[in-house]
Amino acid sequence: MTAPASSETLMEDIVGLCKRRGFIFQSSEIYGGYNGFYDYGPLGVELRNNIKQAWWRDMVQRRDDIEGLDSTIIMHPKIWKASGHVDGFSDPMVDCKESKLRYRADQLFFAPVNVDGETIGYVSVVECIDQQEVAEKAAAEMKRKMAKQGELGPIVLKDYTESKPEEHALIPSPATGKPGSLTEPREFKLMFETKVGPLADESAVAYLRPETAQGIFANYKNIVDTGRVKIPFGIAQIGKAFRNEITPRNFIFRSREFEQMEIEYFISPNADWKTLHREWIDTCTDWLVSIGLDRDGITEDIHPEDKLAFYSQATTDLMYQFPHGEQELWGIACRGDYDLKQHQEHSGKSMTIFDEAAKEKYVPHVIEPSLGVDRTLLAVLTAAYTEDEVPNDKGVAEKRLVLKFSPKIAPYKAAIFPLLKNKPELVERATALYKRLQRRWNVFYDASGAIGRRYRRQDEIGTPYGITIDFDTIEKDGTVTLRDRDTCEQRRVTEDELFKFLEEQIDG
């Protein structure tokens, strides 16, 4: 009867619901919107905060081996030099206007073809293992086609970033083999730049962080020196990060301003990192299930060794079935000692730690579980979005839209209703209960309209429980009705039972 959203839920349904109910708005909407930026409305900010709080509680506060951190968004530019982001995060790109293909300029190679010292044309090739061979074959082919006699000169491949402007019109596109369709190399800076201090010259250039991880590495020494930490231990951080994505797409899945929840978990270089990696993958999966994702919807994508980033020993992504397809949700990477070694080298400060248990000194290796808040929120919305049918007062089945959030992360935990608005004794009793509950949880009070309509409204924003004050409450035993969002079933409970129940469901 119920169809868990996942694949058959259209992104548009979720976007529409988010707008209609005040979860997520497009940034700067009154000025026509701003590509890649989103704002969180009254319900969205509650959901988002609840996700972050659940993560912080489970990963930091309820663990003995992880410390928290909150570092700045703008840090010393040398950090990004050391991490490799300044060099690696801005790639000049070249487009082929004819084939619509795009190449990274440093992966597109070309060479002039010389016959008896005369340049008869150019060949180009996309970076590959046998690129020299491919280029030489193309050059020989060109010589043959042009029916040139003479000695073919050596083919010296250079990448496109080394090309001279006058050569651009002569270099063919690898896709078409014809010259003239390639654009000038254009820089796509993936880090946002700003200037720090009153002087706006080059020396003042600083970056908005493209990840929170480097703030952790930069503070590693501080925490080792002050935190009484012992290997293995982790440092966790939640914070905004910024990437000037070429194409932000798919709602909040890829945006230019986003928030990360990252842990750097430091281990001995001699540790069995494969086992520890596996443990982290399981911990992360369990956590996603605990906030309401379907375990069957989570799959593991193990990056093949030859495709790994240069710093990585192993990476496994937890994938989730989003409305736009199965996509990366949580990356769990074994980064070795690359980052700490880089900072040790660039800063000149020792990043070694003395391992009391093993009586040895080393730069620890690190496992990095890195999760996006916004992606998690989208996954939670996807998992929660459900259309089912419930009978109305005439017994006819009617469509119902319900967000089945886990009580832990639901924006409102419960809604309190007086059965009727025009009976002061009901309103008074309901208001009193509302005030009591509000001291502890984010709850909602609603007196207007038919009771059924009020239930449905709460269903659509994912409030797990409805509490109704009726005539039995004030005339008989003081019990209230507790209505379950997912089953629509009701039962009578005393106020004490109510508090105990909510405590178990929400804080448990």
Added chain:
RNA sequence: GCGGGUAUAGUUUAGAGGUAAAACAUCUGCCUUCCACGCAGAGGUCGUCGGUUCGAUUCCGUCUACCCGCACCA
């Protein structure tokens, strides 16, 4: 960035070269003893800028945003 499509109330849509309509939602009032009840009221410079025209929300162009594909995503 490229190609294609779209843009009308909070949402989903209708509409005609002559200053706009429906359903649902929202808010207010009345009514209502448990799953979208009923009645009365409230809301729009038709995405932006420009052009054609006596007159443009409608036709044309620019920009912006969104959707689909390609490419990109250390």
